Amino acid sequence: MESFYSYWWILIVVAFVFSGLVTVNQGYINVLTMFGKYRRILRPGLNFKIPWLEQVYKRISIQNRSVELEFQAVTADQANVYFKSMLLYAVQNADEETVKRVAFKFISDRDLMQALTRTIEGSIRAFVATKKQAEILGLRKEIVEFVKGQIDHSLEEWGYHLLDLQINDITFDQAIIDSMSKVVASNNLKAAAENEGQALLITKTKAAEAEGNAIKISAEAEKEAARLRGQGVALFREEVARGMSEAAEQMKRANLDTNVILFSMWTEAIKNFAEVGKGNVIFLDGSADGMQNTMKQIQALMLKQRPS
Numbered sequence: 001m002e003s004f005y006s007y008w009w010i011l012i013v014v015a016f017v018f019s020g021l022v023t024v025n026q027g028y029i030n031v032l033t034m035f036g037k038y039r040r041i042l043r044p045g046l047n048f049k050i051p052w053l054e055q056v057y058k059r060i061s062i063q064n065r066s067v068e069l070e071f072q073a074v075t076a077d078q079a080n081v082y083f084k085s086m087l088l089y090a091v092q093n094a095d096e097e098t099v100k101r102v103a104f105k106f107i108s109d110r111d112l113m114q115a116l117t118r119t120i121e122g123s124i125r126a127f128v129a130t131k132k133q134a135e136i137l138g139l140r141k142e143i144v145e146f147v148k149g150q151i152d153h154s155l156e157e158w159g160y161h162l163l164d165l166q167i168n169d170i171t172f173d174q175a176i177i178d179s180m181s182k183v184v185a186s187n188n189l190k191a192a193a194e195n196e197g198q199a200l201l202i203t204k205t206k207a208a209e210a211e212g213n214a215i216k217i218s219a220e221a222e223k224e225a226a227r228l229r230g231q232g233v234a235l236f237r238e239e240v241a242r243g244m245s246e247a248a249e250q251m252k253r254a255n256l257d258t259n260v261i262l263f264s265m266w267t268e269a270i271k272n273f274a275e276v277g278k279g280n281v282i283f284l285d286g287s288a289d290g291m292q293n294t295m296k297q298i299q300a301l302m303l304k305q306r307p308s
Helices: 002-019 096-104 109-128 140-158 174-253 258-276 288-305
Strands: 021-024 028-034 037-042 045-048 054-061 065-074 080-091 160-172
Touching: 002 021, 021 028, 028 096, 037 054, 037 096, 054 096, 065 109, 080 096, 080 109, 096 140, 109 140, 140 160
Parallel strands: none
Antiparallel strands: 021 045, 028 037, 028 054, 065 080, 080 160
């Protein structure tokens, strides 16, 4: 009989011991209470609690947690802005005091998330209310920094830490989106028109410079051509005068009448006009007086060109 009671006592002790064994998974901390009052915490691994007296009040996760938020804000110029964001947060550390705050500040995780999301929404709405609709799209970084500065203190009191806040999407009412598209399109058209005007101005400027250079080059060429033509005519006249002078001197030494060779040269000139002319009409006075006047003019030219 005594051995029977001893056997039962052994079973009771074993059951008592095994009922007090508690396994805590990695990434979690168990909070124990006794008679409703905080007792201690159990860290990851195999732990022992007093059976029937110590109770696991809450399992606290010390891993990173994320939540997606969607909410609306109003800008200073009364435009509705819609935000989609992702919040990443975690328990500050695994210290006992921090775990106690996390375990007892809120009744449940649902209440924590409600307070957290409302705090973030309020901070973003307060920031957006001071900005105009056209400024919001370029202020993602500023919004995140403002929110972190506003809620970090509250999260520390709750035992949490804000790791990251990402604003994934910012949208407006369709009417505002359409007006913004029109503004962008008009600005693009304005920039294109300005660029086209600049290009046209450059083109015309270059064309004018090219035309001016062409006119300048043409004028220089014409000037040079005229100079060369003048030199040619002068040389031609000089050679003609020299030839006529030499012919007159030879005829004088031969005791010939100069009128004969002058008449011959005049007829040769008339013949040359007829042969190489390009359709021009030459009027000559064929009368005796006209011939006599022509001969006098040629003689005067000969006397003028004769060397002294």
